Every structure is written in C-alpha cells, then in structure tokens.
Amino acid sequence: MTITSMPQPTLPTQPEDPPAEDVILGVDTHKDVHVAAVITALGVMLAHQEFPATAAGYRQLLHWACSFGALHRAGVECTGSYGAALARYLKRENVQVIEVNQPDRAIRRKRGKTDAVDAEAAARAVLSGRAEVIPKSGEGPAADMRVLRLAKESAVKARTQAKNQLKAVLLGVDPELREALSNLGNTALIATCADLPDGDDAAVFTLRLLARRIQQLTAEVKELARRTTKAVRIWHPQLLDVIGVGPDSAAALLIAAGDNPERLASEASFAALCGVSPVEQSSGKT
Numbered sequence: 001m002t003i004t005s006m007p008q009p010t011l012p013t014q015p016e017d018p019p020a021e022d023v024i025l026g027v028d029t030h031k032d033v034h035v036a037a038v039i040t041a042l043g044v045m046l047a048h049q050e051f052p053a054t055a056a057g058y059r060q061l062l063h064w065a066c067s068f069g070a071l072h073r074a075g076v077e078c079t080g081s082y083g084a085a086l087a088r089y090l091k092r093e094n095v096q097v098i099e100v101n102q103p104d105r106a107i108r109r110k111r112g113k114t115d116a117v118d119a120e121a122a123a124r125a126v127l128s129g130r131a132e133v134i135p136k137s138g139e140g141p142a143a144d145m146r147v148l149r150l151a152k153e154s155a156v157k158a159r160t161q162a163k164n165q166l167k168a169v170l171l172g173v174d175p176e177l178r179e180a181l182s183n184l185g186n187t188a189l190i191a192t193c194a195d196l197p198d199g200d201d202a203a204v205f206t207l208r209l210l211a212r213r214i215q216q217l218t219a220e221v222k223e224l225a226r227r228t229t230k231a232v233r234i235w236h237p238q239l240l241d242v243i244g245v246g247p248d249s250a251a252a253l254l255i256a257a258g259d260n261p262e263r264l265a266s267e268a269s270f271a272a273l274c275g276v277s278p279v280e281q282s283s284g285k286t
Contacts, residue, residue, distance in 0.1 A: 025065045025074035026100070026123025028115045029053070029083035036061050037119035038068045043127060048116040053082070058089045075100040075126035077118070079135035088138055099135040100125050133263075140259030141235040145228055145251045152224040159217040166193065166210040173203045190214050 022041045027034050030053065037048040046068050051057040065071050074090050076083045079099045087097045100122040125131035136142070163186070170178060181189055193211035196204050229247040232240060232254065239250040256274060257264060264270045271277040 021069040023065065023069040023071055024123045024126050025071055025095070026119045026121065026126065027061070027074065027076045027083065027086065028118035028122060029076060029078045029081075029086060030115070031082055033057075034061065034083070034086060035115035035119045036065060037116060037123050038065050039120065039123045039127065040069070041127070043124065045120060048119055050115070053086070055089075058086055061086075062090065062093055062095070071095055073098060073126050075122035075131055076135070077102060077122055080138075084138045087135055091137070097135060098126050098131050099133045100131045134260070136258035137260045141231050142254050142257065142259045145231050146255045148224050148228045148231070149248075149251055149255065152221055152228065155217050155220045155224065159214055159221065162210050162214045162217065163190075166190070166207060166214065169203055169206050169210065173207065174201075177204070 023038050023046065024041065026037045026039070028036075032053055033050050034053050034057070035048065035050050038046045040046060049061075049064060051061040051064075062071075065074075073096045075098050076087050076090070077100050078084075079087045079097065090097050102118070122131070166189075170181060181192060184192060190211045193207040194215055196208045196211075198208075199205070225247065228251050232247050232250045236250065236254055239245055239253065240247070245253075257270065264273065268277060
C-alpha cells in the first residue's frame with residue numbers, strides 16, 4: 001500500500017516594500033549654515049531646511065535628505081570654499097557630489113533670491129544635466145601643496161613689501177649711516193641692518209625691525225619651498241624632468257588638476273578648467 005503525502009498549504013507571501021524613490025539634494029552653502037533642498041527625480045519639490053555648517057550638521061543634513069528616498073546625487077555650491085567640507089563628507093557616504101555654479105542674474109530676477117530658492121536651483125541643475133562638473137576632492141597631496149603655495153606666495157609678497165619699506169626708510173636716516181649702507185647688496189644690507197645697535201633713533205629701530213622681518217620671511221619661504229619640492233618629488237617626480245618645469249610650476253599644474261584627475265577626460269577638458277580653451281564666437285560683425 002502506497003502512502004501519498006498530503007500537499008503542504010501554501011503560506012501567503014508578505015508583500016515586499018517598494019524600492020525607495022530616487023531624490024536629489026541641492027545645497028546652498030554659507031560660512032555658518034547650509035540650506036538644503038530635496039526634489040524628486042520628476043522635479044517635485046519636497047522640502048528645504050537649514051543646517052549648521054558643522055560635523056554634526058552634516059550628519060543631520062544627510063539623514064534628513066535620506067528620509068525622503070534613495071539619495072545618490074547632490075548638487076553643492078562653492079565646493080572649493082564654504083562647501084568643501086560638506087562635499088568631502090557626502091562623497092565618503094557614497095553620494096555623488098556635483099559642483100553647481102550660482103544661478104545667473106536673469107533667473108534670480110524671475111524667481112527671487114533666497115537661500116531656499118538657491119538650494120532648489122542647485123538640485124534642479126543636477127536633475128537637468130546643466131551641472132555635471134565633478135569637484136576636486138580637496139584631500140591628498142594636491143590639497144597640501146595648495147596651502148603650502150598659498151603661504152609661500154603671501155610670504156614672498158610680504159618680504160618684497162618689507163624690502164621696499166626698508167629702502168624707503170634708509171633715505172631719511174643719518175647721512176653717515178646711509179652712505180655706509182648704500183653700497184651694500186641686498187643680502188649684506190639686510191644682515192647689517194638686522195645687527196644695528198639699539199637706541200633712541202626711530203629710523204634705526206625701524207631699519208633693524210624690518211631687516212629682521214625680512215630674514216624671518218626668507219626662512220619661511222625656504223621652508224615652504226622645501227616642503228613643496230618634497231611633495232612634488234613624492235607624488236609626480238617626472239614633471240621635474242620636463243625642461244622649464246621647476247617645483248613651483250609643477251605644483252601649480254598638480255594643484256590645477258587636483259587629487260582626482262580622472263574627472264578630466266582629455267587635454268581639452270584640462271584647458272577648459274584653466275580657462276584657455278577656444279570658444280566658438282559668431283555674430284553679424286565677427
């Protein structure tokens with residue numbers, strides 16, 4: 001006798017949750033606060049809110065934006081200044097950050113100028129494809145060289161100003177001292193002025209102060225140049241093998257390309273980044 005098993009009853013399946021709707025984030029950045037806006041993939045405005053420009057504020061902003069759906073893209077203004085830290089945070093959280101330029105004046109006249117409007121415009125620029133530039137990462141050797149070069153340029157400028165001031169003061173000092181210093185080269189002049197004796201003469205005191213300031217700035221320039229050269233040799237030493245390219249020129253090229261040069265698809269895109277690409281021009285008289 002064959003015993004057949006009874007068919008097992010089919011349990012009702014639980015309906016799966018529908019996939020979250022894609023949303024796009026737009027952020028109008030400022031020094032102390034960021035204003036964010038969220039729109040759907042169809043362009044429907046969902047909400048906007050203000051967040052502090054702090055680490056906790058960035059976390060709150062991302063959590064708030066993700067509460068409306070699946071967040072994969074964000075348009076952020078000023079990714080090189082006020083929005084730099086936020087852009088880095090969003091990228092670490094696997095959100096594609098797209099750099100958004102400020103809306104032109106014609107659009108602002110039509111829609112008004114508020115932070116919420118600008119944030120919404122940033123999101124819509126991403127949705128329409130008008131904004132498609134991947135910003136610099138702001139992390140890595142290029143970012144380090146940028147701050148080193150910034151400090152060096154300011155030190156060189158301040159040193160040149162101090163040298164001009166020293167020579168201007170030298171014209172009004174005692175004739176005997178002026179004649180003794182007038183035939184010296186710059187290096188010897190600065191060293192001699194730095195060792196002038198202390199006294200009640202304001203001009204002599206100023207000469208000594210300016211000379212020591214020049215010496216301090218010269219030491220800063222040398223140290224900053226040494227660190228910049230070291231960074232170039234570690235990261236991209238082959239640039240220094242090109243004739244006519246020194247550490248400063250190599251650093252300028254690497255800073256322009258950034259730490260994520262893959263965003264530059266061709267030599268033409270790099271030229272466009274530097275503002276030297278040809279632009280078609282046509283009119284009735286051109």
